């Protein structure tokens with residue numbers, strides 16, 4: 001069954017707030033652009049794409065829920081410049097465990113009645129970062145939450161500068177602020193500027209476990225003996241035991257409250 005949203009265009013950034021000529025579409029609206037998201041140069045470390053749960057379920061988002069996936073399109077340059085993914089989730093009994101947990105609950109079931117929309121990822125092409133495009137993605141995801149009849153968009157946020165401080169607990173890092181009171185981390189800051197509140201850290205949002213040679217190829221490092229290693233792009237160290245490396249990524253739950261969309265029919 002397709003997840004239906006109504007009247008998305010009313011809640012997407014208005015043309016005056018849009019970074020012209022970049023526009024936002026759902027994958028359902030523009031499957032031709034959705035098929036081109038592979039052209040985006042992302043800045044994730046390679047290993048984050050190899051979690052067992054992610055490998056099993058990630059591809060289903062675009063196929064089963066195209067109305068809840070977004071693509072950013074630069075008409076002038078004929079370029080797909082970003083994308084954002086969302087998934088309905090349930091928080092009444094407590095926040096989900098993170099990315100893996102939400103994917104498993106939705107796709108492996110039993111599927112509980114969703115009561116919130118969760119962001120799963122937001123990506124801006126590395127060549128277009130720093131232009132404020134991520135705000136369009138966040139506003140678009142908030143719009144999807146509203147048109148789906150949810151009161152909030154929650155997000156397990158991956159703070160972009162945490163990789164510079166892999167030994168500092170995320171519980172502390174997430175609360176670092178600048179002199180102006182805004183979060184130290186640039187990506188947490190974008191959320192905060194839009195009015196999102198910081199909730200708690202989800203300590204095990206996404207897990208990647210693999211043999212030493214896979215880690216060596218992903219990171220271009222050697223891991224001669226078991227132990228903890230700081231790796232490029234890792235928010236926390238990778239732990240090797242018996243020649244297998246495990247990375248358990250923590251994220252920060254943030255909540256964007258969204259105005260209820262009028263004329264909901266759910």
Ligand SMILES: CC(C)(COP(=O)(O)OP(=O)(O)OC[C@H]1O[C@@H](n2cnc3c(N)ncnc32)[C@H](O)[C@@H]1OP(=O)(O)O)[C@@H](O)C(=O)NCCC(=O)NCCS
Nearest residue numbers: 043121122123124129130131132133134135158186187189
């Ligand atoms: C996180 C991400 C989506 C932000 O997108 P963006 O469009 O570049 O964000 P913005 O342009 O709104 O910039 C946000 C802040 O980061 C800073 N910034 C972003 N890219 C930058 C760059 N390449 N150089 C310098 N500063 C940069 C901006 O100056 C801004 O800081 P400010 O609050 O001081 O103004 C993007 O960096 C990205 O795709 N990262 C890789 C994927 C990822 O980690 N996604 C988030 C996890 S879900």
